[in-house]
Amino acid sequence: MAATWQGVTLARILRSRGRIGEVAAQILTDFPQRLTALREVYLSDGKKPPRSIAVRRCWLHKGQAIFHFEGVDSISAAEVFVGLEIQLPLSERVTLPAGLFFISDLKGCEIWEHGAAAPLGTVRDVLPTGVDSPGTPLLVVDAAQGEMLIPFAEEICTGINSAARRIEVVLPEGLRGLNT
Numbered sequence: 001m002a003a004t005w006q007g008v009t010l011a012r013i014l015r016s017r018g019r020i021g022e023v024a025a026q027i028l029t030d031f032p033q034r035l036t037a038l039r040e041v042y043l044s045d046g047k048k049p050p051r052s053i054a055v056r057r058c059w060l061h062k063g064q065a066i067f068h069f070e071g072v073d074s075i076s077a078a079e080v081f082v083g084l085e086i087q088l089p090l091s092e093r094v095t096l097p098a099g100l101f102f103i104s105d106l107k108g109c110e111i112w113e114h115g116a117a118a119p120l121g122t123v124r125d126v127l128p129t130g131v132d133s134p135g136t137p138l139l140v141v142d143a144a145q146g147e148m149l150i151p152f153a154e155e156i157c158t159g160i161n162s163a164a165r166r167i168e169v170v171l172p173e174g175l176r177g178l179n180t
Contacts, residue, residue, distance in 0.1 A: 005049050007042060007087035008104070010035060011065050016078035023078050025065045025086060031094050035065045042087045050087055105162040111141050111150065112168050114158065121148060123167070139167070150175070 011025035027035070036058050042050035054070035067086070072078055096102065103126045110119040121143030129135035139157075141148040150156060150169060159168035 005042075005044075006090040007044065007050060008090055008093045008102075009044075009085045009087050010041070011067075011086040013043075013067075013081045013084050013086065014064070015082055016075050017066055019075060020068070021072035021074050021078045022066050022068045023072075023081050024061075025067060027060075027063070027065050032060055032065065034094065036060065038088075041067075042089070043081065043084045044087050045084055101160065101162055106139065106152075106167070109160075109162060109165045109167045111139070111143075111148075112166060114168055114170050120144075120169070126152065 010029045011027050013023045013025045015024050016022070017024040029035070038055050038058060040052055040054055042052050044050035056068045056070050058065055058067045060066070065086075069081075072081075093102070106123050106126055109123045111121055111123065112119050121141040123139050124142050124147075125140040127138045127140060127149075129137060137152045139150040139152050141150055150171070156169055156172065157167050158170050159166075161167075
């Protein structure tokens with residue numbers, strides 16, 4: 001039995017660009033400079049296994065990544081890539097410093113209140129906060145009493161073990177009331 005693909009999405013192709021087969025992609029990584037050094041990526045539609053493609057050139061332009069793939073030399077050839085995700089194998093993603101986590105590693109983690117006998121719920125998503133400068137992200141937790149928003153702050157999330165799929169929290173007084 002073939003191994004299941006485990007990849008990380010770095011960008012999503014939005015449209016063709018230029019006359020020579022380039023595509024413009026929405027950047028979905030916190031490390032966009034890394035895109036310019038890639039020589040091979042995987043393209044995924046989310047239905048079939050991703051396929052590898054050589055990168056002729058990539059550069060950043062006006063908040064997007066512009067890719068020119070090997071063998072793609074026209075607008076019509078580039079248009080077939082619109083909507084595809086640009087991925088790398090999970091094993092090739094950036095190694096984060098201690099104390100930092102990928103959102104994908106937090107999703108699915110159980111939230112345990114310190115000393116509780118059962119989990120509060122499971123992380124469904126992570127919401128960024130702050131418009132001009134980053135704020136404290138919020139964990140969106142599916143809990144028995146409904147959706148809870150828990151700030152992803154060191155003082156609240158006191159134990160994080162993404163490999164064990166567990167986050168221990170000490171909820172500040174009144175937080176439960178804000179979420180009901």
